[in-house]
Amino acid sequence: MTDFPADSVLVLLEVTPDGALAKTNAGLLGAATGIGSPVALLVAPADSHATLAQGAAALGAGTVLTADADPGALIVPIVDALAAASELVHPVAVLASHSVEGRDAAARFAARTGAAVSVDAVAVERDDEGIVAHHSVFGGAYTTVSAATFAAPVVTVRQGAVDARAEPVATPAVSALQVQASGRPAAAVESFEPLEAASSRPDLRGAAKVVSGGRGLGSADKFALVDQLADALGAAVGASRAAVDAGYIPQSHQVGQTGVSVSPQLYVALGISGAIQHKAGMQTAKTIVAINKDADAPIFDIADFGVVGDVFTVVPQLIAALEAKSK
Amino acid sequence: MNIVVLIKEVPDTYGDRALSLETGLADREAVDAVLDEVDERALEAVLAYADEHPQTNIVLMTMAPESAMATVRKALALGASSAVHISDELLLGADLTLTAEVLAAALKRTGFDLVIAGEKSTDGSAGMLPAMLAELLDAPQLTSLSAVTIADDRVAGTRSTEYGTATVSAPLPAVVSLTEALPAARIASFKGVMAAKKKPVETLTAADLGVDAERYDVPRSIVVSAAERPPRAAGVKIVDEGDAGTQLAEYLIANRLA
Numbered sequence: 001m002t003d004f005p006a007d008s009v010l011v012l013l014e015v016t017p018d019g020a021l022a023k024t025n026a027g028l029l030g031a032a033t034g035i036g037s038p039v040a041l042l043v044a045p046a047d048s049h050a051t052l053a054q055g056a057a058a059l060g061a062g063t064v065l066t067a068d069a070d071p072g073a074l075i076v077p078i079v080d081a082l083a084a085a086s087e088l089v090h091p092v093a094v095l096a097s098h099s100v101e102g103r104d105a106a107a108r109f110a111a112r113t114g115a116a117v118s119v120d121a122v123a124v125e126r127d128d129e130g131i132v133a134h135h136s137v138f139g140g141a142y143t144t145v146s147a148a149t150f151a152a153p154v155v156t157v158r159q160g161a162v163d164a165r166a167e168p169v170a171t172p173a174v175s176a177l178q179v180q181a182s183g184r185p186a187a188a189v190e191s192f193e194p195l196e197a198a199s200s201r202p203d204l205r206g207a208a209k210v211v212s213g214g215r216g217l218g219s220a221d222k223f224a225l226v227d228q229l230a231d232a233l234g235a236a237v238g239a240s241r242a243a244v245d246a247g248y249i250p251q252s253h254q255v256g257q258t259g260v261s262v263s264p265q266l267y268v269a270l271g272i273s274g275a276i277q278h279k280a281g282m283q284t285a286k287t288i289v290a291i292n293k294d295a296d297a298p299i300f301d302i303a304d305f306g307v308v309g310d311v312f313t314v315v316p317q318l319i320a321a322l323e324a325k326s327k
Numbered sequence: 328m329n330i331v332v333l334i335k336e337v338p339d340t341y342g343d344r345a346l347s348l349e350t351g352l353a354d355r356e357a358v359d360a361v362l363d364e365v366d367e368r369a370l371e372a373v374l375a376y377a378d379e380h381p382q383t384n385i386v387l388m389t390m391a392p393e394s395a396m397a398t399v400r401k402a403l404a405l406g407a408s409s410a411v412h413i414s415d416e417l418l419l420g421a422d423l424t425l426t427a428e429v430l431a432a433a434l435k436r437t438g439f440d441l442v443i444a445g446e447k448s449t450d451g452s453a454g455m456l457p458a459m460l461a462e463l464l465d466a467p468q469l470t471s472l473s474a475v476t477i478a479d480d481r482v483a484g485t486r487s488t489e490y491g492t493a494t495v496s497a498p499l500p501a502v503v504s505l506t507e508a509l510p511a512a513r514i515a516s517f518k519g520v521m522a523a524k525k526k527p528v529e530t531l532t533a534a535d536l537g538v539d540a541e542r543y544d545v546p547r548s549i550v551v552s553a554a555e556r557p558p559r560a561a562g563v564k565i566v567d568e569g570d571a572g573t574q575l576a577e578y579l580i581a582n583r584l585a
């Protein structure tokens with residue numbers, strides 16, 4: 001295979017450590033389809049190529065390039081594959097997830113090739129001048145648009161931010177990519193410990209509804225109240241940094257400046273004061289609900305519906321009322 | 328052991344940070360500038376190592392406007408023997424690729440066994456510079472570590488990703504980035520503050536590092552427009568008198584949110 005469309009967009013598929021396609025790929029391929037023809041790069045163990053390529057096609061990848069992964073070497077093999085794919089495809093843009101691994105690979109690729117990078121994009125678009133990326137910065141207080149002065153930009157896409165989805169492709173063109181190892185030194189990955197067993201709750205990133213708990217929950221045991229309301233609403237579970245620091249819940253649930261940024265339809269803050277760094281991760285939610293016993297808590301300044309009250313009395317009543325209505 | 332800690336001055340996240348709508352760059356007048364908290368934690372991890380290993384030479388490095396000198400001195404007050412401050416008007420608004428080129432050149436010049444940075448800054452939030460530096464310096468990267476162990480000839484740690492944690496290690500020299508899971512920084516002592524005033528700070532320009540900051544034959548990332556989002560207004564606020572849970576349920580159902 002030597003011919004790629006002139007508007008090819010190279011998409012670095014995100015593969016989870018247990019060898020599956022990450023949920024972020026649907027948004028990546030959706031974004032890519034909006035600006036050109038996606039060419040997906042799959043870096044994964046050889047025996048999973050066929051299945052994963054078919055999975056990528058179902059998300060809109062018409063062309064899939066495959067390369068072998070070396071799970072024992074951190075990032076470098078992915079960058080080598082990305083460099084080989086870019087050389088072959090001559091894309092108009094390279095898209096990767098703004099996940100830890102995606103942004104590491106995108107960063108090294110950009111440094112290696114001297115490409116311009118647009119980070120943590122919430123949307124990508126093509127205008128008269130070329131490809132532009134949209135960003136939500138300073139905790140959503142501003143929106144910016146960035147572009148490369150020329151040549152193909154490397155764009156990392158915020159996880160869960162792109163709702164666009166591509167049409168499934170029935171039979172993708174799959175081909176093995178020739179990769180020349182760069183020989184750059186890589187850290188050794190000695191072992192991997194997955195996060196808590198995948199729950200049936202939605203992922204925080206990209207969730208339509210989020211229920212978050214703060215220090216006001218008081219203990220890890222009592223934090224279960226947040227889970228209960230989340231389940232009653234079909235929501236994902238989030239937390240403030242204080243709740244994470246207190247050990248109520250793992251860091252992966254932290255919402256805010258240094259945690260996850262969410263933009264759900266509904267955000268419910270329980271026992272969260274509304275520090276500016278927390279608001280930075282959730283103030284672009286469509287509807288914000290807050291329950292806090294301090295009437296002066298800053299979270300009320302941005303809440304569409306605020307309840308001054310104790311979470312331990314208001315929330316059980318709320319759950320009961322929701323359950324009664326759904327019967 | 329020579330350890331270079333990369334530090335960044337950022338607008339204080341406790342303030343209402345502002346962006347110039349003309350340039351798309353942070354408005355430095357809007358709020359106070361502080362040392363990014365995650366960099367303080369990274370520095371603390373290195374200082375804790377140096378407490379046990381007195382032979383450690385710690386150099387702080389930053390690329391920032393001249394005005395960042397006060398922040399450099401504050402960081403020096405916590406510890407470290409010297410600093411390198413790359414300050415050049417031509418680097419104002421430098422994109423990631425150029426910033427990485429400049430810092431890589433400075434790191435090569437200073438020399439290092441270990442480069443340590445915060446995982447990502449609170450203003451740019453890219454989290455990509457450490458990996459870019461590893462690439463340019465031909466050194467292994469150990470990024471997003473929530474725990475780190477430094478040995479004489481190796482570094483190891485726990486890398487936290489969205490999917491779990493990996494145990495990673497590499498021989499030195501290496502590039503490491505640390506997350507906010509690490510302990511908060513110590514408080515500077517009076518002695519530290521006084522000593523910091525006399526610590527050597529080398530100031531360099533891009534030209535000193537052999538970097539041409541004004542090349543137009545390489546692609547750069549630019550901000551083409553910036554806009555402020557309208558502030559959010561507060562809505563209804565009720566005080567619980569025994570039925571707030573029920574009222575909230577009604578609100579959610581009426582708005583098709585439950």
Ligand SMILES: Cc1cc2nc3c(=O)[nH]c(=O)nc-3n(C[C@H](O)[C@H](O)[C@H](O)COP(=O)(O)OP(=O)(O)OC[C@H]3O[C@@H](n4cnc5c(N)ncnc54)[C@H](O)[C@@H]3O)c2cc1C
Nearest residue numbers: 214215216240241242256257258259271272273278293311
């Ligand atoms: C660089 C930096 C980055 C940061 N990043 C983040 C971030 O990403 N995310 C984040 O969340 N924070 C972040 N922070 C921390 C932030 O400043 C706050 O400390 C944190 O958000 C506070 O969490 P909280 O609201 O749970 O706790 P608190 O501020 O202690 O608030 C607890 C609230 O619970 C209420 N409460 C107590 N009991 C009850 C009850 N029974 N019923 C109802 N209400 C009750 C109290 O009235 C209070 O308002 C960051 C800080 C810095 C400096």
